[in-house]
Amino acid sequence: MTRTVALPAYDRSTLTPGIVHIGVGNFHRAHQAVYLDDLFALGEGHDWAILGAGVRPTDARMREALAAQDNLSTVIELDPSGHRARRIGAMVGFLPVEADNAALIEAMSDPRIRIVSLTVTEGGYYVDSRGEFDPTHPDIVADAARPQAPATAFGAILAALQHRRAAHLAPFTVMSCDNLPGNGHVTRNAVVGLAELFDADLAGWVKHHVAFPNGMVDRITPATGQHERDLAQGFGLSDPVPVTCEPFRQWVLEDNFPAGRPALEKVGVTFTPHVHAYEAMKIRILNGGHAVIAYPSALMDIELVHQAMANPLVAAFLHKVEVDEILPHVPPVPDTHIPDYLTLIESRFANPEIADTTRRLCLDGSNRQPKFIVPSLRDNLARGVMPKGLVLLSALWCRYCFGTTDSGLVVEPNDPNWAALQDRARRARTNPAAWLAMAEVYGDLAGNAALVAEFTSALNAVWANGAETELRRFLAA
Incomplete structure (x- = not known):
């Protein structure tokens, strides 16, 4: 028997994009x-529907798949007590994906659009090893040379803002929905930094007139x-691109939307000036926790997270x-008991219905480790504490990037910088300090002699004994 699917509880023909x-x-x-689907079901905010967009070839494939089903998305919540499926109708169109982003720029120039939001992954913001915007990245250099036909999301945003400014239209708010510390600040730096390469006046206008609210997002x-x-x-x-997810979701936002916003507080979004506190808690405990379990599990050939x-x-x-x-360095969070949050995270990771893979958690370590692990590593060292567990984790990541598991299975490339990581991991087998010399990840930590000695010991032990034995030794100690 076919199970029930919840359909949009509103007339989609009444929606207009915002x-x-x-x-x-x-x-x-x-x-x-x-x-947004929940908000529309309350009969509110129907002028805040979504126009989908993308700047990569994979976005074009998603556009084709969704267009075939009237831009409806299947979302299946994987609760251990039972699965629940719904069709999400909040998106009313998906713009053509073009090399020069002409359709995207035109849509963002429309005065009806008051928010431009992004999920372009943690590594998509063109930041260097210090977490600052990198104006020398080839994509950014290319966009600065052709600002009216840009290839990046940030170039397209700038082109649309330039059109709106020329037409005396209010700018839209730019809202990052990616897992980044200070994601609003990072996005602002990318947009302003690109503008400074070709139009200092435009860069100044963006600084003073465009809002970039910070936010924290969470759902496995x-x-x-x-x-x-x-x-x-x-x-x-029969959906080629259904989405599965856990029942839990959270969204925390700064209330900084000069052009207006949907009333998302009515459907569970928290608006607060303390986003940074929620964000630090989530990034360090959840995202950092993902890394802590991912690399030893992958080396032990454990495929799924709940396993x-x-x-x-x-x-x-x-x-x-x-x-x-990790917890000793997480700042207080309003109305939150940090140990209880850890208990929640552990129960979410253990949900057997999610079937999330350890390989997905291992993905893109070169971008994730500097954001999710290295800050906790630094905080411990600054207080005179050698964080042996986090050092062991770094050694396990290095061992994973060598490209085989402890049993000898091949690890397929799993990072945008896989070739460079694998080369460095192979050098680190005989010279462990070479791994910590990766400045784009560890900054100046290679100069900490005590850390280098601890890492050297940990990596040599992982190679000699395997992940399972070293976890056992660490826990026994």
Whole structure:
């Protein structure tokens, strides 16, 4: 028997676009689009529908798949008590994906668009090893040379802002929905930094007139494969791009929207000036926790995250590193008890219905480690504490990037910088300090002799004994 699918509880013909969203991936469709769908179901905000957009070839494939189903997205919540499917109708169109972004620029120039939001991944903001905008990146240099036909999202945003300024139209708000510390500041730096390369006057105007609210987003959303398509089929839906996700979701935002915003507080979004506190908690405990379980599990050939949490060594390693080395450096969060938040995170990781993969958690370590792990590493060192668990994690990441698991299985490329990481990991096998010399990840930490000695010991032990034995030794100590 086909199970029930919840359909949009509103007339989609009454919707008009107010948001252009760049990067219509799984997370956006399970998060921002769901919140808006809930708001529209209350009979509110129907002038805040989404126009999807993208700047990469994969976005064109998503556009084709969604267009075939009237831009409806299937979202299946994977609760252990039962699965729930719904069709999300918050998106009313998906712009053509073009090399010069002409359609995207035209849409963002429309005065009806008051918010431009983005999910372009943590690595998509052109930042250097210090977390600052990199004006020398080839993509940025190319956009600065052709500002009216840009290839990046930030170039397209600037071109549209330039059109609106010339037409005496109010600028839209630019809202990042990516997992980045200070994501609003990072986005502002990218847009202003690009503008400074070709039009200082425009850069100054953006600084003074365009809002970039910071926000924290959270929902575990696995990649889509045949398993997810089979789940959709069980609901009678032949959808090539369904989204599965956990029941939990959270969105915390600064209330900085001069051009207006939907009343998202009515559907559970928290508006607060203390986004940074929520963000630090989530990035360090959840995203950092993902890394803590991902690399030892992958080396031990554990495929799924809930299987990793069912392994006593991995679960204990996560808990010990979190309690001893991460939680002490998380600042207070309004109305939140930090140890209770960790308990929530551990239960979310252990949800057997999610079927999230350790490989997905291992993805893009070169961009994620500097944001999710290295800050906790630094905080411990600054207080005179050697965080042996986080150092062991760094050694496990290095071992993973060598390209084989402890049993000898090949690890397929799993990072935009995989070739460079693999080369460095191979050099580090005989010279462990070479790994910490990766300045784009560790900054100046290679100059800390005590850290280098601890890392050298940890990496040599991982190579000699394997991840499982070293987790056991760490926990016993």
